[in-house]
Amino acid sequence: MTAPDPMTVPFTPPAPSTPPGPAPAPSPPALSCRGLGKRYGDVHAVQDVGFDVAPGEAYGLLGPNGAGKTTTISMLVGLLRPDSGHVRVCGVDLAADPMRAKARIGYVPQEIALYPELTGRENLRFFGRLFGLPRRELAGRIEEVLDLVGLMGRADSRVKTYSGGMKRRINIGTALLHRPDVLILDEPTVGVDPQSRKAILDGVEHLVGEGMSLLYTSHYMEEVERVCDRVAIIDHGRIIAEGTRRELIALVGSADKVELSLDGDVETALAKLRAVEGVIEAAMTGATSIRLLTEGGRHLLPALITAVDGCATVTATQVIEPDLEATFLHLTGSTLRD
Numbered sequence: 001m002t003a004p005d006p007m008t009v010p011f012t013p014p015a016p017s018t019p020p021g022p023a024p025a026p027s028p029p030a031l032s033c034r035g036l037g038k039r040y041g042d043v044h045a046v047q048d049v050g051f052d053v054a055p056g057e058a059y060g061l062l063g064p065n066g067a068g069k070t071t072t073i074s075m076l077v078g079l080l081r082p083d084s085g086h087v088r089v090c091g092v093d094l095a096a097d098p099m100r101a102k103a104r105i106g107y108v109p110q111e112i113a114l115y116p117e118l119t120g121r122e123n124l125r126f127f128g129r130l131f132g133l134p135r136r137e138l139a140g141r142i143e144e145v146l147d148l149v150g151l152m153g154r155a156d157s158r159v160k161t162y163s164g165g166m167k168r169r170i171n172i173g174t175a176l177l178h179r180p181d182v183l184i185l186d187e188p189t190v191g192v193d194p195q196s197r198k199a200i201l202d203g204v205e206h207l208v209g210e211g212m213s214l215l216y217t218s219h220y221m222e223e224v225e226r227v228c229d230r231v232a233i234i235d236h237g238r239i240i241a242e243g244t245r246r247e248l249i250a251l252v253g254s255a256d257k258v259e260l261s262l263d264g265d266v267e268t269a270l271a272k273l274r275a276v277e278g279v280i281e282a283a284m285t286g287a288t289s290i291r292l293l294t295e296g297g298r299h300l301l302p303a304l305i306t307a308v309d310g311c312a313t314v315t316a317t318q319v320i321e322p323d324l325e326a327t328f329l330h331l332t333g334s335t336l337r338d
Protein backbone atom coordinates (compact mmCIF):
# COMPACT_ATOMS: atom_id res chain seq x y z
CA MET A 1 0.00 0.00 0.00
CA THR A 2 1.40 3.34 -0.98
CA ALA A 3 1.41 6.25 1.40
CA PRO A 4 -1.26 8.82 0.60
CA ASP A 5 -0.10 11.87 -1.24
CA PRO A 6 0.07 14.57 1.44
CA MET A 7 -1.42 17.02 -1.01
CA THR A 8 -4.55 14.93 -1.40
CA VAL A 9 -5.14 14.07 2.28
CA PRO A 10 -8.07 16.19 3.40
CA PHE A 11 -7.05 18.63 6.10
CA THR A 12 -8.71 17.96 9.41
CA PRO A 13 -8.13 20.71 11.96
CA PRO A 14 -6.81 19.41 15.29
CA ALA A 15 -9.52 18.88 17.85
CA PRO A 16 -9.58 21.77 20.31
CA SER A 17 -8.47 20.69 23.76
CA THR A 18 -11.77 21.91 25.24
CA PRO A 19 -14.66 21.32 22.89
CA PRO A 20 -16.71 24.45 22.23
CA GLY A 21 -20.14 24.48 23.81
CA PRO A 22 -22.01 25.85 26.76
CA ALA A 23 -19.98 26.51 29.91
CA PRO A 24 -20.29 23.71 32.49
CA ALA A 25 -23.20 24.20 34.89
CA PRO A 26 -22.11 25.61 38.27
CA SER A 27 -22.10 23.07 41.11
CA PRO A 28 -25.32 23.07 43.11
CA PRO A 29 -25.15 24.35 46.70
CA ALA A 30 -23.81 21.78 49.14
CA LEU A 31 -26.91 22.37 51.22
CA SER A 32 -30.01 24.27 50.29
CA CYS A 33 -33.38 24.73 51.95
CA ARG A 34 -36.46 26.79 51.17
CA GLY A 35 -39.62 27.57 53.12
CA LEU A 36 -38.86 25.19 55.98
CA GLY A 37 -41.50 25.27 58.68
CA LYS A 38 -42.27 23.20 61.78
CA ARG A 39 -44.93 23.66 64.45
CA TYR A 40 -45.29 21.97 67.80
CA GLY A 41 -48.89 22.66 68.78
CA ASP A 42 -49.08 26.44 69.07
CA VAL A 43 -45.28 26.89 68.96
CA HIS A 44 -43.92 27.90 65.56
CA ALA A 45 -40.48 26.38 66.15
CA VAL A 46 -39.30 27.18 62.60
CA GLN A 47 -40.97 29.46 60.05
CA ASP A 48 -40.08 29.96 56.40
CA VAL A 49 -36.37 29.22 56.84
CA GLY A 50 -34.31 29.18 53.66
CA PHE A 51 -30.61 29.48 52.84
CA ASP A 52 -27.84 28.03 50.66
CA VAL A 53 -24.44 26.76 51.75
CA ALA A 54 -22.06 26.90 48.79
CA PRO A 55 -19.52 24.11 48.22
CA GLY A 56 -16.58 24.74 50.55
CA GLU A 57 -18.42 27.45 52.47
CA ALA A 58 -18.70 27.66 56.26
CA TYR A 59 -22.20 28.87 57.12
CA GLY A 60 -23.32 29.73 60.63
CA LEU A 61 -26.74 29.68 62.27
CA LEU A 62 -26.48 32.08 65.18
CA GLY A 63 -29.29 32.39 67.66
CA PRO A 64 -30.16 32.15 71.35
CA ASN A 65 -31.41 28.97 73.03
CA GLY A 66 -34.84 28.04 71.72
CA ALA A 67 -34.44 30.04 68.48
CA GLY A 68 -35.08 26.98 66.31
CA LYS A 69 -31.55 25.89 65.35
CA THR A 70 -31.88 22.23 66.36
CA THR A 71 -35.32 21.94 64.79
CA THR A 72 -33.94 23.38 61.54
CA ILE A 73 -30.99 20.99 61.56
CA SER A 74 -33.20 18.01 62.36
CA MET A 75 -35.16 18.78 59.19
CA LEU A 76 -31.98 19.29 57.14
CA VAL A 77 -30.61 15.88 58.09
CA GLY A 78 -33.89 14.03 57.61
CA LEU A 79 -34.63 13.27 61.27
CA LEU A 80 -37.73 15.45 61.37
CA ARG A 81 -40.30 15.82 58.63
CA PRO A 82 -40.95 19.50 57.88
CA ASP A 83 -44.54 20.78 57.80
CA SER A 84 -43.51 22.80 54.76
CA GLY A 85 -40.53 23.46 52.53
CA HIS A 86 -37.80 21.30 51.04
CA VAL A 87 -34.12 20.43 51.41
CA ARG A 88 -31.48 19.59 48.81
CA VAL A 89 -28.06 18.16 49.58
CA CYS A 90 -25.54 18.58 46.75
CA GLY A 91 -28.51 18.89 44.39
CA VAL A 92 -30.24 15.74 45.70
CA ASP A 93 -33.77 16.26 47.05
CA LEU A 94 -33.88 14.91 50.60
CA ALA A 95 -37.55 13.90 50.49
CA ALA A 96 -37.29 12.22 47.07
CA ASP A 97 -34.00 10.37 47.63
CA PRO A 98 -33.19 10.35 51.34
CA MET A 99 -30.50 7.65 51.17
CA ARG A 100 -28.42 9.48 48.56
CA ALA A 101 -28.92 12.86 50.20
CA LYS A 102 -28.03 11.64 53.71
CA ALA A 103 -24.90 9.87 52.44
CA ARG A 104 -23.45 13.32 51.61
CA ILE A 105 -24.01 14.62 55.17
CA GLY A 106 -21.96 14.20 58.34
CA TYR A 107 -24.14 15.19 61.29
CA VAL A 108 -22.98 15.73 64.86
CA PRO A 109 -25.94 16.20 67.22
CA GLN A 110 -25.77 18.01 70.55
CA GLU A 111 -26.25 14.79 72.48
CA ILE A 112 -23.25 12.48 72.57
CA ALA A 113 -24.12 9.21 70.82
CA LEU A 114 -21.32 6.82 71.71
CA TYR A 115 -20.78 3.46 73.41
CA PRO A 116 -19.06 4.25 76.73
CA GLU A 117 -17.70 0.73 77.26
CA LEU A 118 -15.94 0.73 73.88
CA THR A 119 -12.70 2.59 73.20
CA GLY A 120 -12.58 5.59 70.88
CA ARG A 121 -11.13 3.45 68.10
CA GLU A 122 -13.78 0.74 68.63
CA ASN A 123 -16.55 3.32 68.49
CA LEU A 124 -15.20 4.61 65.18
CA ARG A 125 -14.99 1.05 63.85
CA PHE A 126 -18.57 0.35 64.92
CA PHE A 127 -19.96 3.47 63.26
CA GLY A 128 -17.80 2.96 60.16
CA ARG A 129 -19.29 -0.52 59.67
CA LEU A 130 -22.74 0.90 60.28
CA PHE A 131 -22.09 3.32 57.40
CA GLY A 132 -21.10 0.31 55.28
CA LEU A 133 -17.45 1.30 54.85
CA PRO A 134 -15.36 -1.64 53.57
CA ARG A 135 -13.16 -3.13 56.32
CA ARG A 136 -9.87 -2.45 54.50
CA GLU A 137 -10.69 1.20 53.80
CA LEU A 138 -12.11 1.70 57.27
CA ALA A 139 -8.89 0.78 59.10
CA GLY A 140 -6.94 3.57 57.36
CA ARG A 141 -9.79 6.03 57.63
CA ILE A 142 -10.05 5.50 61.41
CA GLU A 143 -6.40 6.49 61.81
CA GLU A 144 -6.92 9.62 59.67
CA VAL A 145 -9.97 10.63 61.68
CA LEU A 146 -8.26 10.01 65.04
CA ASP A 147 -5.47 12.27 63.90
CA LEU A 148 -7.90 14.91 62.67
CA VAL A 149 -9.78 15.12 65.97
CA GLY A 150 -6.54 14.97 67.98
CA LEU A 151 -7.31 11.76 69.88
CA MET A 152 -4.63 9.40 68.62
CA GLY A 153 -3.07 9.31 72.10
CA ARG A 154 -6.32 8.19 73.79
CA ALA A 155 -7.72 6.04 70.99
CA ASP A 156 -7.53 2.82 73.02
CA SER A 157 -9.06 4.17 76.24
CA ARG A 158 -12.71 3.48 76.92
CA VAL A 159 -14.96 6.40 76.02
CA LYS A 160 -16.40 6.44 79.55
CA THR A 161 -13.01 7.72 80.75
CA TYR A 162 -13.04 10.65 78.27
CA SER A 163 -13.80 14.26 79.21
CA GLY A 164 -16.94 15.85 77.71
CA GLY A 165 -14.78 17.57 75.11
CA MET A 166 -13.02 14.36 74.10
CA LYS A 167 -16.38 12.60 73.70
CA ARG A 168 -17.53 15.44 71.48
CA ARG A 169 -14.35 15.13 69.39
CA ILE A 170 -14.79 11.39 68.86
CA ASN A 171 -18.43 12.08 68.00
CA ILE A 172 -17.28 14.51 65.31
CA GLY A 173 -14.91 11.79 64.14
CA THR A 174 -17.77 9.32 63.62
CA ALA A 175 -19.51 11.88 61.39
CA LEU A 176 -16.39 12.25 59.22
CA LEU A 177 -15.66 8.57 58.54
CA HIS A 178 -17.65 8.36 55.30
CA ARG A 179 -16.05 11.57 53.90
CA PRO A 180 -19.23 13.64 53.76
CA ASP A 181 -19.49 16.72 51.55
CA VAL A 182 -21.29 18.70 54.24
CA LEU A 183 -20.55 18.62 57.94
CA ILE A 184 -23.38 19.77 60.21
CA LEU A 185 -22.42 20.63 63.78
CA ASP A 186 -25.08 21.51 66.35
CA GLU A 187 -23.53 23.60 69.16
CA PRO A 188 -20.34 21.50 69.16
CA THR A 189 -18.59 23.32 71.99
CA VAL A 190 -21.35 23.43 74.59
CA GLY A 191 -20.05 21.97 77.86
CA VAL A 192 -16.54 21.23 76.62
CA ASP A 193 -13.22 22.14 78.26
CA PRO A 194 -11.10 24.95 76.71
CA GLN A 195 -8.52 22.52 75.29
CA SER A 196 -11.16 20.49 73.45
CA ARG A 197 -12.91 23.66 72.34
CA LYS A 198 -9.70 24.82 70.72
CA ALA A 199 -9.14 21.37 69.15
CA ILE A 200 -12.70 21.38 67.77
CA LEU A 201 -12.45 24.88 66.29
CA ASP A 202 -8.97 24.20 64.83
CA GLY A 203 -10.20 20.90 63.36
CA VAL A 204 -13.29 22.50 61.85
CA GLU A 205 -11.21 25.27 60.28
CA HIS A 206 -8.85 22.66 58.87
CA LEU A 207 -11.73 20.73 57.28
CA VAL A 208 -13.17 23.87 55.71
CA GLY A 209 -9.68 24.76 54.46
CA GLU A 210 -9.62 21.37 52.73
CA GLY A 211 -12.88 22.18 50.93
CA MET A 212 -15.58 20.72 53.17
CA SER A 213 -18.87 22.60 53.42
CA LEU A 214 -19.99 23.38 56.94
CA LEU A 215 -23.19 24.28 58.71
CA TYR A 216 -22.33 25.40 62.21
CA THR A 217 -24.85 26.38 64.86
CA SER A 218 -23.97 28.18 68.02
CA HIS A 219 -25.11 30.79 70.46
CA TYR A 220 -21.45 31.81 70.89
CA MET A 221 -20.97 34.81 68.68
CA GLU A 222 -17.16 34.66 68.78
CA GLU A 223 -17.12 31.08 67.44
CA VAL A 224 -19.40 31.89 64.55
CA GLU A 225 -17.37 35.01 63.78
CA ARG A 226 -14.18 32.93 63.75
CA VAL A 227 -15.31 29.89 61.79
CA CYS A 228 -18.03 31.05 59.40
CA ASP A 229 -17.87 32.87 56.05
CA ARG A 230 -21.55 33.77 56.22
CA VAL A 231 -24.02 33.86 59.06
CA ALA A 232 -27.78 33.71 59.40
CA ILE A 233 -29.19 35.23 62.56
CA ILE A 234 -32.15 33.16 63.72
CA ASP A 235 -34.63 34.25 66.37
CA HIS A 236 -38.10 32.93 67.24
CA GLY A 237 -37.85 30.41 64.41
CA ARG A 238 -37.13 32.92 61.64
CA ILE A 239 -34.00 34.07 59.87
CA ILE A 240 -33.96 37.80 60.53
CA ALA A 241 -30.69 38.67 58.78
CA GLU A 242 -28.07 36.93 56.67
CA GLY A 243 -24.68 37.90 55.32
CA THR A 244 -20.96 38.06 55.93
CA ARG A 245 -19.83 39.43 59.27
CA ARG A 246 -19.11 42.78 57.61
CA GLU A 247 -22.52 42.90 55.91
CA LEU A 248 -24.35 42.10 59.13
CA ILE A 249 -22.44 44.68 61.14
CA ALA A 250 -23.15 47.27 58.44
CA LEU A 251 -26.88 46.77 59.16
CA VAL A 252 -26.34 48.49 62.50
CA GLY A 253 -24.05 51.19 61.15
CA SER A 254 -20.30 51.41 61.47
CA ALA A 255 -20.06 54.05 64.22
CA ASP A 256 -18.28 53.19 67.47
CA LYS A 257 -19.66 54.06 70.87
CA VAL A 258 -17.35 55.75 73.36
CA GLU A 259 -18.30 56.02 77.03
CA LEU A 260 -16.46 58.56 79.17
CA SER A 261 -16.55 59.02 82.94
CA LEU A 262 -15.58 62.54 83.99
CA ASP A 263 -14.73 64.66 87.02
CA GLY A 264 -15.45 68.39 86.82
CA ASP A 265 -17.81 70.54 84.75
CA VAL A 266 -19.46 67.79 82.71
CA GLU A 267 -21.92 70.07 80.85
CA THR A 268 -19.12 72.26 79.49
CA ALA A 269 -17.15 69.11 78.65
CA LEU A 270 -20.17 67.86 76.67
CA ALA A 271 -20.25 71.04 74.56
CA LYS A 272 -16.52 70.78 73.89
CA LEU A 273 -16.76 67.09 72.96
CA ARG A 274 -19.54 67.80 70.45
CA ALA A 275 -17.13 70.10 68.60
CA VAL A 276 -14.44 67.42 68.16
CA GLU A 277 -14.06 66.24 64.57
CA GLY A 278 -15.26 62.62 64.33
CA VAL A 279 -17.93 62.98 67.02
CA ILE A 280 -21.37 62.29 65.52
CA GLU A 281 -23.47 62.53 68.68
CA ALA A 282 -22.82 63.12 72.35
CA ALA A 283 -25.17 62.92 75.34
CA MET A 284 -24.94 62.75 79.12
CA THR A 285 -25.92 59.35 80.45
CA GLY A 286 -25.48 60.33 84.13
CA ALA A 287 -24.14 63.17 86.29
CA THR A 288 -20.55 62.18 85.49
CA SER A 289 -20.82 60.16 82.28
CA ILE A 290 -21.10 60.96 78.59
CA ARG A 291 -21.81 58.60 75.69
CA LEU A 292 -20.54 59.51 72.24
CA LEU A 293 -21.17 58.05 68.83
CA THR A 294 -17.98 58.47 66.83
CA GLU A 295 -16.16 57.69 63.63
CA GLY A 296 -12.77 56.59 64.85
CA GLY A 297 -13.47 54.91 68.21
CA ARG A 298 -10.35 54.38 70.27
CA HIS A 299 -8.21 56.49 67.88
CA LEU A 300 -10.28 59.50 68.86
CA LEU A 301 -9.62 59.11 72.60
CA PRO A 302 -6.55 61.42 72.80
CA ALA A 303 -8.50 64.20 71.00
CA LEU A 304 -11.47 63.72 73.34
CA ILE A 305 -9.29 63.88 76.47
CA THR A 306 -7.54 67.01 75.19
CA ALA A 307 -10.86 68.66 74.29
CA VAL A 308 -12.17 68.59 77.88
CA ASP A 309 -8.85 69.72 79.34
CA GLY A 310 -9.41 72.75 81.58
CA CYS A 311 -13.04 71.94 82.49
CA ALA A 312 -12.98 68.23 83.34
CA THR A 313 -10.77 65.20 83.75
CA VAL A 314 -11.52 61.88 82.07
CA THR A 315 -11.37 59.16 84.75
CA ALA A 316 -12.43 56.13 82.68
CA THR A 317 -13.07 55.27 79.05
CA GLN A 318 -14.81 52.43 77.27
CA VAL A 319 -14.97 51.93 73.50
CA ILE A 320 -17.64 49.64 72.06
CA GLU A 321 -16.89 48.71 68.46
CA PRO A 322 -19.70 47.18 66.41
CA ASP A 323 -19.71 43.38 66.33
CA LEU A 324 -22.19 40.58 65.71
CA GLU A 325 -23.35 40.74 69.31
CA ALA A 326 -24.25 44.42 68.84
CA THR A 327 -25.96 43.55 65.56
CA PHE A 328 -27.95 40.83 67.27
CA LEU A 329 -28.95 43.20 70.05
CA HIS A 330 -29.99 45.81 67.50
CA LEU A 331 -32.09 43.36 65.45
CA THR A 332 -33.73 41.42 68.26
CA GLY A 333 -33.61 43.73 71.27
CA SER A 334 -31.98 41.00 73.37
CA THR A 335 -28.50 39.63 73.85
CA LEU A 336 -27.50 36.15 72.70
CA ARG A 337 -27.18 34.96 76.29
CA ASP A 338 -30.48 36.40 77.57
Ligand SMILES: Nc1ncnc2c1ncn2[C@@H]1O[C@H](COP(=O)(O)OP(=O)(O)OP(=O)(O)O)[C@@H](O)[C@H]1O
Nearest residue numbers: 040043045063064065066067068069070071072187
Ligand atom coordinates in the same frame (compact mmCIF):
# COMPACT_ATOMS: atom_id res chain seq x y z
N1 LIG B 1 -40.41 18.18 70.53
C1 LIG B 1 -40.82 19.40 70.84
N2 LIG B 1 -42.06 19.62 71.33
C2 LIG B 1 -42.50 20.85 71.62
N3 LIG B 1 -41.76 21.99 71.45
C3 LIG B 1 -40.53 21.83 70.97
C4 LIG B 1 -39.99 20.55 70.64
N4 LIG B 1 -38.72 20.74 70.17
C5 LIG B 1 -38.48 22.07 70.21
N5 LIG B 1 -39.56 22.73 70.68
C6 LIG B 1 -39.68 24.19 70.83
O1 LIG B 1 -39.35 24.76 69.57
C7 LIG B 1 -38.58 25.94 69.75
C8 LIG B 1 -37.24 25.80 69.03
O2 LIG B 1 -36.44 24.82 69.68
P1 LIG B 1 -35.00 24.36 69.19
O3 LIG B 1 -34.54 23.24 70.07
O4 LIG B 1 -35.05 24.11 67.73
O5 LIG B 1 -34.14 25.66 69.47
P2 LIG B 1 -32.55 25.84 69.48
O6 LIG B 1 -32.26 27.15 68.84
O7 LIG B 1 -31.90 24.65 68.89
O8 LIG B 1 -32.22 25.93 71.02
P3 LIG B 1 -31.24 25.01 71.88
O9 LIG B 1 -29.88 25.48 71.56
O10 LIG B 1 -31.66 25.30 73.28
O11 LIG B 1 -31.51 23.57 71.47
C9 LIG B 1 -38.45 26.14 71.25
O12 LIG B 1 -39.48 27.02 71.65
C10 LIG B 1 -38.67 24.77 71.80
O13 LIG B 1 -39.20 24.83 73.11
